[in-house]
Amino acid sequence: MTDPISPRDDHSTTASNAGPTRPDGGNSTRADGGETQSRVFLEDGDAELDRGPLQRWVDDSIKNPDKVYRAMFYTAAIFFLVTTLFPFYWLLMVALTPEGQLSDIILTPNGFNPGAFIEVFQTIPFHWYVFNSFVIATASTVLVLVVGSLAGYAFGRLEFPAKVPLLLLVLVISFFPPAAFFIPLNDLFNTSFFILEPITGDGTLYNTPGAMVLPLSAIFMPLAIFILTTFYAQIPDGLEDAARVEGTTRLGALFRVIIPLSAPGVATAGVLTFIAVYNEFFFSFLMTDGQPESWAPLLEGILAYQGQYEVLYHLMAAASIIGVIPVAILVIVAQEKIVSGLTAGALKE
Amino acid sequence: MATDTDGEAVIGSERRSETDRTGNAVVNWMENLSEAAYAYLLLIPAFALLALIAFYPLIATFITSLRADQTRGAEPLGGFVGIDNYVDILTGNARLARQFIDVAFSTSFPFVEFGTPFLQQALFVTIGFAVISVFFETVIGFGQAYVLDQEFRGRRWVRVAIILPWAVPIVIQGMIFFLLFQPEVGFGTEVGQWLGIFGPNPLADSQDAFIIILVADIWKSSAFMALLILAGLQSVDRSLYDVARVAGATPWQRFKRITLPLVLPALLVAMLFRTMDAMRVYGLIESSVGCTTVPSLTCLVVEAMFGGTRIYATAAAVAFATALVIGLIISVYVVFFRDTEGGLY
Secondary structure (H helix, E strand, O other): OOOOOHHHHOHHHHHHHOOOOHHHHHHHOOOOOOHHHHHHHHHHHHHHOOOOHHHHHHHHHHHOHHHHHHHHHHHHHHHHHHHHHHHHHHHHHHHHOOOOOOOOOOOOOOOOOOOHHHHHHHHOOHHHHHHHHHHHHHHHHHHHHHHHHHHHHHHHHOOOOOHHHHHHHHHHHOOOOHHHHHHHHHHHHHOOOHHHHHHHOOOOOOOOOHHHHHHHHHHHHHHHHHHHHHHHHOOOHHHHHHHHHOOOOHHHHHHHHHHHHOHHHHHHHHHHHHHHHHHOOHHHHHOOOOOHHHOOOHHHHHHHHHHOOOOOHHHHHHHHHHHHHHHHHHHHHHHHHHHHHHHHHHHHO | OHHHOOOOOOOOHHHHHHHHOOOOHHHHHHHOOOHHHHHHHHHHHHHHHHHHHHHHHHHHHHHHHOEEEOOOOOOOEEEEOOOHHHHHHHHOOOOOOOEOOOEEEOOOOOOEEEOOOHHHEHHHHHHHHHHHHHHHHHHHHHHHHHHHHOOOOOHHHHHHHHHHHHHOOHHHHHHHHHHHOOOOOOOHHHHHHHHOOOOOOHHHOHHHHHHHHHHHHHHHHHHHHHHHHHHHHHOOOHHHHHHHHHOOOOHHHHHHHHHHHHHHHHHHHHHHHHHHHHHOOOHHHHHOOOOOOOOOHHHHHHHHHHOOOOOHHHHHHHHHHHHHHHHHHHHHHHHHHOOOOOOOO
16 A cells, blocks of 8 residues: 555655645545545654655655645635735734825834824714714614514415415516616605605705615615515414414514524624625615715715825725724624625525 | 404304404404405505505506606606617617617627626626626535534534624625725725735726625625525435435535435525625615726616616616516526425425
């Protein structure tokens, strides 16, 4: 077993083996499961030969390919960690660098100026934009969860003739680009409605949270409906029947039995909707005039630095970091929900 | 809400008297609906919202797209012109700053001529962006999913790190890559020039900016792919691998013969989702390199709407054409992969 491999311990070939050919070379001769045997040989051989750590590692790897896979796996994991996290780290370095010394930042900031994180709020009312974003995202999430729960209950637990066509119709909506909806909506939200006058002043929805909450709720509702349908359908009929026999109304059964029992699913749909609305660009960008008093969300705050304050790169970076923090916390707290929600929603569709 | 009506008449009329206390006519009526009627009732709010935000605008967009542009006068739109706007945008004659598509056919090789550079035509920019980004996101997402599928210490935190870019607001994603490739601040330009792919000002050059957009999108969206592929990977029966190992299959054979076929349905769904999303790209471009440099289909709609030239009908035609292109791509996916085990839906 070790015979075809041991010649490779030769110095000239170890170099070539250190390359990517290693897994193949090690593995093709190794697939029959003689691992324990080769380990015994390995220990004998190592004791006699005087070799450097690299060669010993290579030799070891050839005899024990699992170790190579482990190494490849760690290399890949570290590569992905670095590529996903480095932009955030770099952003922090830019934010910490004082104005005017912003060139050639790679791993360390040129100076230390944490004041940028306070300056962000002084230059423009950035907190106002963040607050607006929170209000819009929360309102959309509540609307999506209530309306989506009703629909999810109907799709998940009731039988009716048009079920499949209607479900497909919901799916189709999530396929269309927002641009295809935008032009008439822009007209509609700029039209003055008499009923709205006491609420919005001039009677239009433009520059109000409604102009963003309504379209964003509609656009992200399909995903929530699919997630909630999956979860609601899993509740045993007996529990609902018991509640009904006890005298609960139909809606009461939904809100007191089905929804509480599907709390993880509701949380999942809620977290995903919140992140999606908070991150959305198209309607958030076009449905306000960009002023914080007009309910302009976070993205207008960040773009304000790009437009008006062209050279304040460190503030752009600091504002971006502040904008990421809420979703980063959500991801850390609710990562399992996000994973299960995305997969449940997508695979259902 | 009717949730407080505990002693509601569920079965018969003998308890009707109790409804005086809690219930009302609406609750009674709801209790007596058939299952199908109740289902439709519950769907009304959802479909009312979708009708207002999606169905009505879609139809209105289509109707607007059939009318003429009216650049002067009080009325925003001219008379009915049929498919003229579509003919204009498809032949490169629309009144747009960047064309939807501008290709002429010729008799000599290669039989097509570009009226404007390839990357200044929105359709090609968008499709090119979708194809290339989805390809790389699939490959990288597969790698990430493979890593997350292993058991190791700290997996939770690696998963957070990999999901994190997906959760970043689009505007911040754009800002990060704007700063990275901004010659004064970021080192991205120097790296690109060192590699020989970037010119002096990548943010203003169509080709360089296109690459920046691709990198930014791959950075953010690979995670989405990874999560969906991971779901597929985790549903694979582990004992299959043991059988394959005993039978002497190499890891590559195990991947090709077991993993790939079983993950394929999840992979196709993920690719379909990403493709649709990539076809709508707008915010990333707007917040980093700008729509003039890399005009996507959605960019065209917004510029036509707010460009000050009052070409609303053309804007509507571009918007509807975008929806049609996406619909076409979905149909292709569905037709090609209908027979795949598990199916698309």
